Amino acid sequence: xxxxxxxxxxxxxxxxxxxxxxxxxxxxxxxxxxxxxxxxxxxxxxxxxxxxxxxxxxxxxxxxxxxxxxxxxxxxxxxxxxxxxxxxxxxxxxxxxxxxxxxxxxxxxxxxxxxxxxxxxxxxxxxxxxxxxxxxxxxxxxxxxxxxxxxxxxxxxxxxxxxxxxxxxxxxxxxxxxxxxxxxxxxxxxxxxxxxxxxxxxxxxxxxxxxxxxxxxxxxxxxxxxxxxxxxxxxxxxxxxxxxxxxxxxxxxxxxxxxxxxxxxxxxxxxxxxxxxxxxxxxxxxxxxxxxxxxxxxxxxxxxxxxxxxxxxxxxxxxxxxxxxxxxxxxxxxxxxxxxxxxxxxxxxxxxxxxxxxxxxxxxxxxxxxxxxxxxxxxxxxxxxxxxxxxxxxxxxxxxxxxxxxxxxxxxxxxxxxxxxxxxxxxxxxxxxxxxxxxxxxxxxxxxxxxxxxxxxx
Amino acid sequence: xxxxxxxxxxxxxxxxxxxxxxxxxxxxxxxxxxxxxxxxxxxxxxxxxxxxxxxxxxxxxxxxxxxxxxxxxxxxxxxxxxxxxxxxxxxxxxxxxxxxxxxxxxxxxxxxxxxxxxxxxxxxxxxxxxxxxxxxxxxxxxxxxxxxxxxxxxxxxxxxxxxxxxxxxxxxxxxxxxxxxxxxxxxxxxxxxxxxxxxxxxxxxxxxxxxxxxxxxxxxxxxxxxxxxxxxxxxxxxxxxxxxxxxxxxxxxxxxxxxxxxxxxxxxxxxxxxxxxxxxxxxxxxxxxxxxxxxxxxxxxxxxxxxxxxxx
Numbered sequence: 078x079x080x081x082x083x084x085x086x087x088x089x090x091x092x093x094x095x096x097x098x099x100x101x102x103x104x105x106x107x108x109x110x111x112x113x114x115x116x117x118x119x120x121x122x123x124x125x126x127x128x129x130x131x132x133x134x135x136x137x138x139x140x141x142x143x144x145x146x147x148x149x150x151x152x153x154x155x156x157x158x159x160x161x162x163x164x165x166x167x168x169x170x171x172x173x174x175x176x177x178x179x180x181x182x183x184x185x186x187x188x189x190x191x192x193x194x195x196x197x198x199x200x201x202x203x204x205x206x207x208x209x210x211x212x213x214x215x216x217x218x219x220x221x222x223x224x225x226x227x228x229x230x231x232x233x234x235x236x237x238x239x240x241x242x243x244x245x246x247x248x249x250x251x252x253x254x255x256x257x258x259x260x261x262x263x264x265x266x267x268x269x270x271x272x273x274x275x276x277x278x279x280x281x282x283x284x285x286x287x288x289x290x291x292x293x294x295x296x297x298x299x300x301x302x303x304x305x306x307x308x309x310x311x312x313x314x315x316x317x318x319x320x321x322x323x324x325x326x327x328x329x330x331x332x333x334x335x336x337x338x339x340x341x342x343x344x345x346x347x348x349x350x351x352x353x354x355x356x357x358x359x360x361x362x363x364x365x366x367x368x369x370x371x372x373x374x375x376x377x378x379x380x381x382x383x384x385x386x387x388x389x390x391x392x393x394x395x396x397x398x399x400x401x402x403x404x405x406x407x408x409x410x411x412x413x414x415x416x417x418x419x420x421x422x423x424x425x426x427x428x429x430x431x432x433x434x435x436x437x438x439x440x441x442x443x444x445x446x447x448x449x450x451x452x453x454x455x456x457x458x459x460x461x462x463x464x465x466x467x468x469x470x471x472x473x474x475x476x477x478x479x480x481x482x483x484x485x486x487x488x489x490x491x492x493x494x495x496x497x498x499x500x501x502x503x504x505x506x507x508x509x510x511x512x513x514x515x516x517x518x519x520x521x522x523x524x525x526x527x528x529x530x531x532x533x534x535x
Numbered sequence: 536x537x538x539x540x541x542x543x544x545x546x547x548x549x550x551x552x553x554x555x556x557x558x559x560x561x562x563x564x565x566x567x568x569x570x571x572x573x574x575x576x577x578x579x580x581x582x583x584x585x586x587x588x589x590x591x592x593x594x595x596x597x598x599x600x601x602x603x604x605x606x607x608x609x610x611x612x613x614x615x616x617x618x619x620x621x622x623x624x625x626x627x628x629x630x631x632x633x634x635x636x637x638x639x640x641x642x643x644x645x646x647x648x649x650x651x652x653x654x655x656x657x658x659x660x661x662x663x664x665x666x667x668x669x670x671x672x673x674x675x676x677x678x679x680x681x682x683x684x685x686x687x688x689x690x691x692x693x694x695x696x697x698x699x700x701x702x703x704x705x706x707x708x709x710x711x712x713x714x715x716x717x718x719x720x721x722x723x724x725x726x727x728x729x730x731x732x733x734x735x736x737x738x739x740x741x742x743x744x745x746x747x748x749x750x751x752x753x754x755x756x757x758x759x760x761x762x763x764x765x766x767x768x769x770x771x772x773x774x775x776x777x778x779x780x781x782x783x784x785x786x787x788x789x790x791x792x793x794x795x796x797x798x799x800x801x802x803x804x805x806x807x808x809x810x811x812x813x814x815x816x817x818x819x820x821x822x823x824x825x826x827x828x829x830x831x832x833x834x835x836x837x838x839x840x841x842x843x844x845x846x847x
Contacts, residue, residue, distance in 0.1 A: 108671035128740030139682035
């Protein structure tokens with residue numbers, strides 16, 4: 078640093094005529110200056126005083142908050158590599174090259190595995206159509222017939238069973254997550270998601286399936302098992318569709334399996350009514366031991382577009398689907414096994430819930446039908462989530478109800494935490510007495526004490 | 536006073552009602568009228584026009600202002616809240632200022648007394664919290680008050696330190712008499728320097744003074760001004776060059792040539808850390824021409840220094 082001539086130091090230290098007799102700024106002004114809350118003219122005045130007053134400079138230096146250091150502005154020039162899109166682009170390009178190389182180097186007979194596998198795929202049992210198809214389903218089918226047909230054709234070409242419109246949008250109650258789509262609930266087909274989304278979904282799936290996430294070691298084993306199998310069991314495609322929900326009762330006759338039963342424990346309102354709720358059949362083959370692949374549904378049009386997105390990556394869509402589905406299946410199975418190990422009455426006490434026309438409905442396995450459940454007088458309900466005997470129901474006016482006895486009694490969760498105008502759009506019971514909710518205003522809250530206290534999270 | 540001000544300064548009623556509700560002033564025993572008087576008083580003190588007032592009204596920290604004024608009014612709930620929130624922070628701030636636990640406690644306790652108000656004026660307890668205006672955070676204001684008190688105490692104590700103590704601390708005093716540097720008339724240089732300094736902006740002068748006079752670190756100055764350290768580093772260099780150029784320019788305006796101006800600036804005797812009297816006295820007629828320039832002066836001084844050394 079350059080030296081300053083002594084005369085400059087001397088003159089700088091001498092009080093200037095303008096400020097020699099001036100009053101010092103009060104603590105308020107000095108503090109506002111240190112916190113950078115002064116408007117430009119006032120800041121200029123304070124700076125002018127500070128330039129000539131060592132006393133006030135010292136006070137400001139002592140009073141400047143430590144955290145101000147973290148607010149220091151630094152805008153270094155951006156290198157081209159700092160632009161994320163380039164980074165991702167480079168990675169994607171590298172992966173695409175590797176994938177292309179692998180495909181070209183493979184023998185011809187292996188390259189045509191998809192068409193070979195088609196022959197191994199068994200068609201799923203015919204699904205009975207709901208006796209009273211919902212308005213939502215009809216609306217959907219009327220709105221997108223061409224898209225639907227196109228998707229079915231594509232699925233057939235891939236060796237999938239044709240997608241039945243009623244099946245593909247059957248709302249389910251159980252474990253997992255549903256997604257509103259055009260007024261109806263579309264249970265996402267995990268089979269055609271890009272890997273990351275699939276893994277996430279699988280995580281979600283395993284997590285929500287009775288909230289009994291596999292222990293790390295078991296999870297790892299399941300994943301390894303699935304990985305080693307996946308090349309051989311390409312026919313596992315669509316197997317996640319068989320991952321359905323815990324039975325209402327083991328003694329109940331196995332109901333038919335709907336096509337799009339990705340098995341969420343959360344059900345939204347506005348979903349089609351009627352039809353048999355998806356459950357895991359006692360007689361159904363376990364995913365982890367299935368020798369014959371049963372394809373019960375194909376991807377939706379949306380799923381097809383996701384496949385196209387995922388094509389950039391190295392894995393072929395079929396392999397990717399198989400890997401993710403086997404992971405999800407393993408997690409689901411592990412969760413169930415854990416639940417059974419921990420609670421002998423797990424199956425008996427697990428029931429299915431759904432929201433229909435703003436009302437909560439519970440599945441009656443003996444009659445193979447849903448019954449209304451009274452929760453509150455006037456609230457229109459929007460979402461339900463269950464875990465074991467605990468059920469959480471959210472409404473459209475910020476209301477939330479909690480039951481720890483399979484809906485026999487309901488406790489209104491009264492809190493001023495969120496707006497009364499907000500609607501519950503997401504609800505995930507995460508553990509005993511614990512739930513995470515997502516509101517229409519974007520807020521997310523969680524409670525770990527049955528709704529007594531809530532904390533906001535991102 | 537508050538009523539008068541309330542009449543003279545217009546305050547957006549909707550905004551005020553909202554801010555009053557947010558401030559929880561009612562919880563601290565402040566009525567809307569009292570709070571209005573406080574706010575308008577602050578506007579009167581700091582703002583000269585309606586635009587500034589509007590900006591001020593929107594930027595004030597109403598909640599902390601209400602708390603401080605509630606405390607000043609002796610509201611028990613306000614004091615409870617104040618102590619809960621700021622007791623620990625006050626000691627922490629004092630500790631960061633004094634860097635010593637004992638001094639920090641002493642400083643903070645002293646400020647506590649002033650905040651509570653021990654002085655009675657016209658039968659009314661006067662408290663320092665009446666001076667908080669909500670322009671910055673209450674925590675920052677407390678820290679500034681502590682800093683003010685600490686600087687005042689330090690300066691006061693510094694004046695009282697005995698010469699013996701200073702000697703023990705290693706301070707050396709200039710001896711009177713012969714070794715005093717020759718006082719040369721630097722009037723022209725001083726005028727040119729003042730003119731060059733006057734051309735600096737407030738911020739530039741602040742940076743220059745903070746760095747060269749106070750010896751503050753670049754990082755500390757940067758922290759105060761909210762910029763990066765490297766920015767201050769560049770500015771210090773630039774300002775020093777700017778001042779030097781300015782001085783030269785003003786010296787030249789005063790009739791000096793460029794070279795004379797440079798020599799005048801460079802040969803400031805206070806920059807030369809040796810006694811110049813001897814070489815000046817010893818400078819014979821043959822050296823007179825040398826002594827005109829700064830280079831000659833330094834050469835003469837060096838020569839005198841060499842000659843003064845004991846010969847082997």
